[in-house]
Amino acid sequence: MKIKTTFVTLLATAALVPTFAIAQTNGKLKVGLMLPYTGTFASLGNAIENGFKLYVAEQGGKIAGREVEFVKVDDESDPSKATDNVNKLVKRDNVDVLIGSVHSGVAMAMAKVAKDSGTLLIVPNAGADAVTGPMCATNIYRSSFSNWQPGYAMGEVMAKKGIKKVATITWKYAAGDESVKGFKEAFEKGGGTVVKELSLPFPNVEFQALLTDIAASKPDAVFTFFAGGGAVKFVKDYAAAGLNKTIPLYGSGFLTDGNLEAQGADAEGIFTALHYADSLNVAKDKSFRLAYAKTYKLQPDVYAVQGYDAAQILGIGLNAVKGDVSKKAEFAKAVEAAKIDSPRGVFTLSKAHNPVQDFYLRKVVGKENKYEGIASKGLTDPARGCKM
Ligand code: BEZ
Numbered sequence: 001m002k003i004k005t006t007f008v009t010l011l012a013t014a015a016l017v018p019t020f021a022i023a024q025t026n027g028k029l030k031v032g033l034m035l036p037y038t039g040t041f042a043s044l045g046n047a048i049e050n051g052f053k054l055y056v057a058e059q060g061g062k063i064a065g066r067e068v069e070f071v072k073v074d075d076e077s078d079p080s081k082a083t084d085n086v087n088k089l090v091k092r093d094n095v096d097v098l099i100g101s102v103h104s105g106v107a108m109a110m111a112k113v114a115k116d117s118g119t120l121l122i123v124p125n126a127g128a129d130a131v132t133g134p135m136c137a138t139n140i141y142r143s144s145f146s147n148w149q150p151g152y153a154m155g156e157v158m159a160k161k162g163i164k165k166v167a168t169i170t171w172k173y174a175a176g177d178e179s180v181k182g183f184k185e186a187f188e189k190g191g192g193t194v195v196k197e198l199s200l201p202f203p204n205v206e207f208q209a210l211l212t213d214i215a216a217s218k219p220d221a222v223f224t225f226f227a228g229g230g231a232v233k234f235v236k237d238y239a240a241a242g243l244n245k246t247i248p249l250y251g252s253g254f255l256t257d258g259n260l261e262a263q264g265a266d267a268e269g270i271f272t273a274l275h276y277a278d279s280l281n282v283a284k285d286k287s288f289r290l291a292y293a294k295t296y297k298l299q300p301d302v303y304a305v306q307g308y309d310a311a312q313i314l315g316i317g318l319n320a321v322k323g324d325v326s327k328k329a330e331f332a333k334a335v336e337a338a339k340i341d342s343p344r345g346v347f348t349l350s351k352a353h354n355p356v357q358d359f360y361l362r363k364v365v366g367k368e369n370k371y372e373g374i375a376s377k378g379l380t381d382p383a384r385g386c387k388m
Helices: 002-026 042-058 079-092 104-117 148-160 174-189 208-217 228-240 260-267 283-296 302-320 328-337
Strands: 029-035 066-074 097-099 120-123 140-142 165-171 193-200 221-225 249-252 271-274 355-365 368-379
Touching: 029 042, 029 079, 042 066, 042 228, 042 283, 042 302, 066 079, 079 097, 079 104, 097 104, 097 302, 104 120, 104 140, 104 174, 120 302, 148 174, 148 221, 148 249, 148 271, 148 355, 148 368, 165 174, 165 208, 174 193, 174 221, 193 208, 208 228, 228 260, 260 355, 271 368, 283 302, 302 328
Parallel strands: 029 066, 029 097, 097 120, 120 140, 165 193, 165 221, 221 249, 249 271
Antiparallel strands: 271 355, 355 368
């Protein structure tokens, strides 16, 4: 009886193996989009989804021959809900790949679950240094930047301009803290001093008391990290306080990217550093912008580019493994060797899977983040703490 049961079990298992293998490479590819669709980063989440879907549409709706199916979660940029949200995608919906998120705190929770479960994760925005630092892993990738990168690039620019005393202002969470840290590292190396570090909790926008503090400390310039709806309010409040006439405002490019319609004349002349700009002379950017505008009746921004490139990374890796997401080492080998033809310009991924890319100096002119030159060429995140 026992022998018979074992034989039946073996037969059943043998019958299951090929079916499972076929399902992994030929069935629908389930993509879990965990992005903010409400709150101060809602427009960033939508742009990422648009960019990702544009690439999928260009491939005829399939990646590596697998039809793409989306499962969406609004993460509300709330780290306290992030672990539950990502676990739903992994355990309940059984997604093949996680795409997310925008907020650094949410992305860190996603990276923890991805690392523990082995699920493939591509981060299309959040810059949390830890994701490609101590949390780095074979199955974790980023199509965007580390928080250190744009801050560092702007620190180099401002020090070279001869600016001596700077006040910083940002939200108190990983993205703000790490942007300022990157900025300080380069700015102090170049001879500058940070005379005041101001912050307020995310996503608060009550800037008045902090602006009064800036006016009283009379720095030569201000460096800032804000993004989305909060960045619109900050630029408008800075101008309303008259500070744009006396103390030049600089920032990582999230301050103005995707925000110029709403910021209007109050953003005119602001210098920022970012891995994208509006008037790049890049062939891929021209075709991308045309296709994006035609599809969505909107101009793309850096978030749309990062979404598009997250899908490109997925395509490169999955093509190399013929759609089999379980082949993580081969997936990684293909992506690590790739030159990714991005609208931002060609970039590669570091050993820690963070983009090695040029940072551009941009100036707001009318409704454009106009390219002014290279702020930092082929800037590589130091990936501190990554053991891979
Ligand atoms: C972040 O939380 O990492 C982030 C959010 C918006 C823009 C850039 C970075």
